[in-house]
Amino acid sequence: MMIKDAEVDLLLTDLMDLYGYDFTDYSKASLKRRINRLLLLDKFPSFAELRFRVKTDEDYLKRFVEEITVNVTEMFRDxxxxxxxxxxxxxxxxxxxxxxxxxxxxxxxxxxxxxxxxxxxxxxxxxxxxxxxxxxxxxxxxxxxxxxxxxxxxxxxxxxxxxxxxxxxxxxxxxxxxxxxxxxxxxxxxxxxxxxxxxxxxxxxxxxxxxxxxxxxxxxxxxxxxxxxxxxxxxxxxxxxxxxxxxxxxxxxxxxxxxxxxxxxxxxxxx
Amino acid sequence: MEKEIFMNKYELLIIGGSAGGLEVLLEVLPQLRTDLDYAVVLVMHRRGGDSLLTGLLSDKTKLAVKEAEEKEAIRPGVIYIAPADYHLLIENDKTFSLDYSEKIHYSRPAIDASFETAAEAYGPLLAGVLLSGANADGAEGLLQIKQAGGLTIVQDPDEASVSYMPQQAIEKNAADKILTTRQIIGLLNELNHSIKPGNR
CATH class of the missing domain: 3.40.50.150 (Vaccinia Virus protein VP39)
Incomplete structure (x- = not known):
């Protein structure tokens, strides 16, 4: 299952309206890849279920925000x-x-x-x-x-x-x-x-x-x-x-x- | 079923390769038309933070060769190279972005990441080529190019110095065409807009 652009926009609007997180000016390709990865990782059967979870479960929201942002780093990089x-x-x-x-x-x-x-x-x-x-x-x-x-x-x-x-x-x-x-x-x-x-x-x-x-x-x-x-x-x-x-x-x-x-x-x- | 190739339409050619892939590029680049009117993106696995690859490849062609920069607009006739240690993504507005997320198939840049985002952005205007390699990267991305209506080419595993990567793509049924280096060169030159489709 691959998420559609319009669905990405829906999620970003939810994050903004409900929690004040503004991802609307993030590069889209990366965000979309991260959301698709999370759909697979957390085994959501559909986009609607992911969206519901994000909207209703604050603990899951934390995970969602952490996972759609990239947190890969290293010591003395470069x-x-x-x-x-x-x-x-x-x-x-x-x-x-x-x-x-x-x-x-x-x-x-x-x-x-x-x-x-x-x-x-x-x-x-x-x-x-x-x-x-x-x-x-x-x-x-x-x-x-x-x-x-x-x-x-x-x-x-x-x-x-x-x-x-x-x-x-x-x-x-x-x-x-x-x-x-x-x-x-x-x-x-x-x-x-x-x-x-x-x-x-x-x-x-x-x-x-x-x-x-x-x-x-x-x-x-x-x-x-x-x-x-x-x-x-x-x-x-x-x-x-x-x-x-x-x-x-x-x-x-x-x-x-x-x-x-x-x-x-x-x-x-x-x- | 042989896929019909419509000339005069491809806007982007994206090539992925790993072990043994660079040798193919060194052979392909000098023989590419220098009036190329589509853009080329190269996603090659390699070690370390080198800018060597750009120099090496620009010696092989009169076309402009440069490392892809984040937010840069993709222009026809230019050969872009995915920088070491970043994933190179293609946005729907046909610009590049870079991503430092987890490695995919032990690789960064990952061919899959570039192929998949290019398929989304370019759809049927994209041609993808997967070369020699010892890694499963690229097969899934090539399949997505095919599913989005693009043209997909895999280096003939019999010819590839490491057959694993092309073989993976063939097993996924991601290849429209399985070609030798010589045939790949011929086809890429024919994809140019400025010439009429000839006999193949």
Whole structure:
């Protein structure tokens, strides 16, 4: 069974009317694939039954929202990006008395822990605050716990070394059964909060905003609105980091930013 | 039943391949007409975050070869390559979008994801080709292209360096045509709008 475009629209209208979740400006192909996947996964005999469940069961709604958004992430993803942050960006951030960083759309938090490791190795974690936000409360709960599957650690350790890490990566976590429990001192400076990039406003000013592989799910208008939100939330001379296939290039804020080398990191001009 | 191929209509050609597929492309690309008037999308399994593939393939043709960018409009005469480690989706408005969701058949990019969304967006204006590979990816997507009225071609498993992937598509009855590399080249050139259908 494949869901029709009109049915996708019906579900999105329900989510908006009943719960205030606005997915109407998300890229459609991905959403549709995710909804089809969920129909199969949860063995709904028909679209009507899925719709009924979403409309009447708030617990299921949580699952639905979590599953139609993509929550795949990894630690030290794109090691050269982290190498650049380690070698260049942190040098600038070090000059601030208090470093405020926003991970927007952080999902289960692997990149937030990566950043905390960088900050700790640069001896900056003690004066940093990492705001980690997502629209899904359940993935934030996972991020807060800092417990990740042990099977991924080999890959993460390789990424970490490629990013310029020189410590023993396994010192950052305790292995228990098939989980890696990350050290509490890493999460001590993290603040987790639900924040919906579509509907919520700027809530602070930051020197570094990371939003990697989130904008790819938005249409052009929404991308532009979200980039404007970041612009409003970023100090002059602050840094904005996007995913490896995302760009500021065609956005309305691009004039105020300078790309840093070839990395997907832009620095805001002084005025 | 031989499917009738209507020339002068295909807007998009999408090709998927895995192990052994790249060699076929290296043979096909130099022999493609350079006045191609449909767009081409290549979805190839590979390891790592390489931009090597774009360079390698652009050396083989005078046509424009580039990595597909998210939200980019699909234009005729251009060969787009699915970037490493993202699924490449095709929107109904004939633009690309990227997706970093779970791997499908251990693959990202997954051929199925691109084929299925292309079938939705282009319907009968789509031609799909599945090449050599050791993976089941692509067979389901090819079937959806066929069901949406598109033309589906599978590399002859006898010729493919790894026959598993084409074989999977044939077993699903997803192939309108089973062709050798040489025959594929001939057909792709005939799909061009600017020439009249000839004898095959």
């Amino acid at each position: 090691p050269s990006f982290y190498r650049y942050v380690r070698e260049k960006v942190l040098k600038v951030l070090a000059t601030y008395p208090l470093i405020r960083i926003w991970h927007a759309g952080c999902s289960t938090g692997e990149e937030v822990y990566s950043m905390a490791i960088l900050l700790q190795e640069a001896n900056l974690l003690h004066k940093s605050l990492l705001y980690a936000t997502d629209l899904n409360p359940d993935v934030l709960e996972k991020a807060r716990k800092g417990i990740f599957p042990l099977v991924n650690m080999k890959q993460y350790s390789e990424n970490y070394i490629l990013s310029g890490g020189t410590h023993e990566f396994s010192d950052y976590y305790t292995a228990k059964y098939d989980h890696a429990i990350f050290n509490k001192e890493l999460s001590g400076k993290m603040i987790f909060a639900t924040h919906n990039l579509v509907s919520d406003r700027s809530f602070n000013e930051f020197q570094l905003i990371l939003c990697r592989n989130v904008l790819i799910y938005f249409d052009k208008d929404l991308q532009d609105r979200v980039l404007t939100l970041f612009d409003q939330s970023l100090d002059a001379l602050g840094f904005l980091a996007l995913g490896s296939k995302e760009t500021l290039r065609f956005s309305t804020i691009s004039n105020h930013y300078i790309q840093q080398d070839k990395e997907k990191i832009w620095r805001k001009k002084s005025s």
